[in-house]
Amino acid sequence: MESQDFQNIAISVHPKLMNLCRSFFNRQELAYDAEDAVQETLLRLWQMRDRLSEYQKPEALAMLIAKNVCIDILKLNKEQHEPLDEARNIIGNVQADQSMIAHDTERIISNAVARLPRTQQRMLMMRAEGMSMVEIAATCNATPTSTKTMICAARKKLMEILKIRRD
Amino acid sequence: MTNIYDITKRRQLAEKYLNAETSAEEERMLRDFYSHAEEPLAPEDEDMRLLMDATDRLSGGFVLSDEKAEEFDRLMQKGSKKSKIVALRWIVSAVAAIICAVLFLPVRPTDNAKEQPEISTSELLEAINILSDVGGDNMTITASSCNDGFIIKTSTSNEPPSSYILRRCSDGTSIELKSQVINF
Numbered sequence: 001m002e003s004q005d006f007q008n009i010a011i012s013v014h015p016k017l018m019n020l021c022r023s024f025f026n027r028q029e030l031a032y033d034a035e036d037a038v039q040e041t042l043l044r045l046w047q048m049r050d051r052l053s054e055y056q057k058p059e060a061l062a063m064l065i066a067k068n069v070c071i072d073i074l075k076l077n078k079e080q081h082e083p084l085d086e087a088r089n090i091i092g093n094v095q096a097d098q099s100m101i102a103h104d105t106e107r108i109i110s111n112a113v114a115r116l117p118r119t120q121q122r123m124l125m126m127r128a129e130g131m132s133m134v135e136i137a138a139t140c141n142a143t144p145t146s147t148k149t150m151i152c153a154a155r156k157k158l159m160e161i162l163k164i165r166r167d
Numbered sequence: 168m169t170n171i172y173d174i175t176k177r178r179q180l181a182e183k184y185l186n187a188e189t190s191a192e193e194e195r196m197l198r199d200f201y202s203h204a205e206e207p208l209a210p211e212d213e214d215m216r217l218l219m220d221a222t223d224r225l226s227g228g229f230v231l232s233d234e235k236a237e238e239f240d241r242l243m244q245k246g247s248k249k250s251k252i253v254a255l256r257w258i259v260s261a262v263a264a265i266i267c268a269v270l271f272l273p274v275r276p277t278d279n280a281k282e283q284p285e286i287s288t289s290e291l292l293e294a295i296n297i298l299s300d301v302g303g304d305n306m307t308i309t310a311s312s313c314n315d316g317f318i319i320k321t322s323t324s325n326e327p328p329s330s331y332i333l334r335r336c337s338d339g340t341s342i343e344l345k346s347q348v349i350n351f
Contacts, residue, residue, distance in 0.1 A: 023243070024239065024242070024243065027242070027243060028242065044229055044231075047228065047229070048231070064231065064233075064236050065231060067235060067236040067239035067240070068229075068231060068232055068235040068236060068239075070239055071235040071236075071238050071239050072235070074242075105217070105220070108217075109217065109220060109221040109224060110224070112221060113221055113224070113225060121225065124222050124225055125222075125225035125226050127194070127222070128222045128223055128225055128226040129226045130191055132191065133187075148187045148188075149187075151187040152185065152186050152187035152188075155184065155185050155187060155218065155222075156185055158218060158221060158222075159185065159214060159218050162214065162217045162218060162221065163214060
């Protein structure tokens, strides 16, 4: 699939995905940003770009992915509200892990990434997956210039957090 | 093509990467270099390697599941059924309210008619007949309905006005004097 194709699909399907995700979160009374779910959906659609020909309509596939994303978010949200996970999160906090697992690179990385805003995380993810700046912009409903600024900010911030954690 | 093994060029590329100005190809070069770089690394390289590692870990595959899509549809339907039931409840309530209103409203005028029936001419004549014993000449009679009979107010030119309460008998054919207020 050509890059231009993905951009067009992303732009045309974006409003429909927004409606779908928003109505789902409203009905489930879940305080979750629909835009975030749409970004995740379009990222997954991009990851499946080579298989798009298997589906008659890219829009139908996007809707199918969006439903998967919504269910994933719902499940994740339920898990986060379980007391066991709260306890786990507390253990994973800054002070605790500095003494216990200071040299655990994996933990340092995941904690650092978790401190980034979700949109920044996803933009880094999109870039790491190989999406072009223009494609990321189309997915995030942003201009290429602001996308570049956000990715730059995200990388610098992540670097800063990693440095602090490592020292 | 940038020589990634040249530390100065690599630093420049790393700077470009942080400013989000690198091409996809340049980013791949950096990633390849750091994933295969051997220890020990300069501190700046160590930072970059950690950053590349962190962004790499962000990406990952996913499994597209029809079951999840079905679960989504089920949850959405469940939600809409709920709202349909709510809507149905409102409709039932509204219909019940209308039925009550239709059933109840005609009863009230009937009650009112019972409470304040009109005074028929024969009743009025009978009332005058009863009051003829108490009234004097040139008596003015004003009759008005009350619960189960009517009130008659009388006034004559030389006496103060008096009031009488007359009640209909249960058979409805005659009336009787219930009480009277005579002003002196």
